[in-house]
Amino acid sequence: MQAYDKTKYRFAHAIIEVMKHEPLEKITVKDIVKKAGLTRQTFYRYFKDKYDLVNWYFDVLAQKSFKQMGVQCTLQEGLEKQFTFIKEEKLFFTQAFLYGKQNSLFNYAYDCILHFYEGIIVKKSGQPLDGNLRFLLRMYCHASIYMTAEWVRSGMRMSCKELSSLLIEALPTALAAILLEG
Template sequence: MDTKDLLAQALKQCMKKAPLEKITIKDITDACGVSRQTFYRHFKDRQDLVNWYFDKILLESFEHMGEGKTIYDGLVKKFTFIHQEKLFFEAAFKNDDQNNLRDHDFELILAFYTNRIQDKMRHPLSEELQFQLEMYCQGSIYMTVKWLLSNAKTSPQILAKQMTDSMPEKLRKVFTDLDLL
C-alpha cells in the first residue's frame, strides 16, 4: 500500500469516530504512523486527501467507458463503491469546506464527460450542449448526495438507470450517437 492509500485508510478510520470537520492532520498521521511532513508531501490539506480518494474511485469507475462500457456501467460501479464506503462519503459530502467533494465531483465529472464527447466528436461542445451537460452534472451530483444521505434505499443499478433516464434529450442523443449510453 502506498503512502496516499495509507493516509486515506487512516482518514476512514478517523471518520468512524468523528465528523470530517473535526478530524485533524495529526489525527490522520497518528492513525497511520507517519509524520505531518509526510502528509503534506502528498496533500495540501484534509480535503485534498478526500478529493484524491474520490478521484481514484471515480476514474476507476469510468476508465473503460467507450471500450464497450457505458455511462450506466460507470455509474453503477461508482454508486456501488460509494455505497460500500458509505461512512466515508456521507461525511465527505456533508462537508462544506473550501474545495469540498460536491464541487470537486462536479468539476471532475463535467471535465470527464466534456473530454469524452469532444474526443469522439472531434470539436468543442456547442453552448447549448455545454449548458445541458453542466445542468445534468449538477443534478446528478445533487441526487447522488441525496441518495447517499437518505440511506441509499435504492440500489446502485436503479439509481444509475434513473440518472441516465433523466438526461436531457439532446444530451442523450449525443451520448447515444457516440455509443456512450
C-alpha cells in the same frame, strides 16, 4: 503498487478510521497522521489538506468506474460501478458529502465529471461543445452530483442499478444522443 501510492492509501485508510468517531469537519491532519503512524511532513508531501486527501480518494473511484465509460463499459455500467464503489465506502462518502464548503468533494466531483463528459462529447462529436450543449452538461453534472450526494446522505436505499438508470433517464436529449450512442 508503488510506495507513493501505498502511503496515500495509508492516509486514506487512516481518515476513514477517524471518520468512524468524528465528522470530517472536526478531523485534523494531526488525527490522520497519528492514526496512519506517519508524520505531518509526510502528509503534506502528498496532500495540501484533509480535503485534498478526500478528493484524491474520489479519484480512486473515478479510475475504477466512470473513466471506463465509453471505453471499457457503457454509461449504465460505469455509473453502477461508481455507485457500488461509493456504497462499499459508505462511511467515507457519507462523511465527505456532508461537508459542502470550499474544497468539498461535491465541488471536486462536479469538476471531475464535467471535464470527463466534455472529453467524451468532444471525442464522439469531433468538435468543441457549443454554448447550449455546455449549459445542458453543466446543469446535468450539477444535478447528478446533487442526487448522488442526496442518495449517500439518505442511506443509499435505492439500488445502484436503479439510481444509474434514473440518472441516464434524466439526461437531456441532446446529451443522451451523444453519450448513449454506440
